[in-house]
Amino acid sequence: MQAKKRYLILLSAGACLVLLFYLGGVQLPAASRSRHDRSRNGYRPDQPWPHFSDPLHLFLPWDQTDTEEYNLHISPRHKRDVNTSVYKGKRCRMDSCFDFSLCQKNGFKVYVYPQQKGEKISESYQNILSTIEGSRFYTSDPGQACLFVLSLDTLDRDQLSPQYVHNLKTKVQNLPLWNDGRNHLIFNLYSGTWPDYTEDLGFDIGQAMLAKASISTENVRPNFDVSIPLFSKEHPRTGGERGYLKYNSIPPFRKYMLVFKGKRYLTGIGSDTRNALHHVHNAEDVVLLTTCKHGKDWQKHKDARCDKDNAEYDK
DSSP, X not given: OHHHHHHHHHHHHHHHHHHHHHHHHHHHHHHHHHHHHHHHTTOOTXXXXXXXXXXXXXXXXXXXXXXXXXXXXXXXXXXXXXXXXXXXXXXXXXXXXXXXXXXXXXXXXXXXXXXXXXXOOOHHHHHHHHHHHTSTTBOSOGGGOSEEEOSSOOSEEOTTSTTOOTTHHHHHHTOTTOGGGTTEEEEESEESOTTTOOSOOSSOOTTOEEEESSOOTTTOOTTTSEEOOOOOTTSOSSOOSOOSOOTTOSSOSOSOSEEEEEEOOSSSTTHHHHHTGGGTOOSSSEEEEEEOOOSTTGGGSOOTTHHHHXXXXXX
């Protein structure tokens, strides 16, 4: 009986050794060959990250098909269309979607496309273009440019807005220097439309950088896109009155600590945040005014606070 047990133990141990030898025989030569190849190619342990002579690779479109950001109002077909335009260049970074060689030739020069006949342009966007054209970085020669800015007004992409530019997708694609948006900067303040307000601009920005207000953390591309404040058309192009904040003056010499005035969305994205503002409003140094008058059928959704809010907003 003892001899039989010893025989089974030896048989099991032998099987394990054969299995380990087989597995090791498959993997060890590959690992050894990998180390040999890396040392032959100049790899050193103190240089764990390889050096690429040309970092400007073509980017791969992001194949994400859905996100949690989208409202239930959007149809599946519209979701697919939105994802195609918003997320196609999701993986873009400066080393993959920006050609630095254009900047090394002539320095940082910015080219603004000539304005096309019959194209409407808002006062705010005209101020942006005029500021660029009046700066020392501007060039009228696209061959010297490092950065390109559209003359097509992209600030307001809300289809209900009178400033909305139609057929922008075709107009952008027909630009001779577009090159899928590489080395282009697009400005945007408003995107999508009520009640969903997706970040769809209505055209594919490709590899272009986006200077955008209210850009979500899910969609912003780090160190590539630029988050800008939402400013009104009355905002001065340059300069402006001197502020009241003095050195080491705590609290500052301003009457109001916090001020906001805007629409209170009764339904759709953003409604929870705007509806909560009245809890902070004290009508003294914190003044947060909202109006329910937004959209054609706002009265269908009005709540008990709308009349009071509208009156304070108008006042």
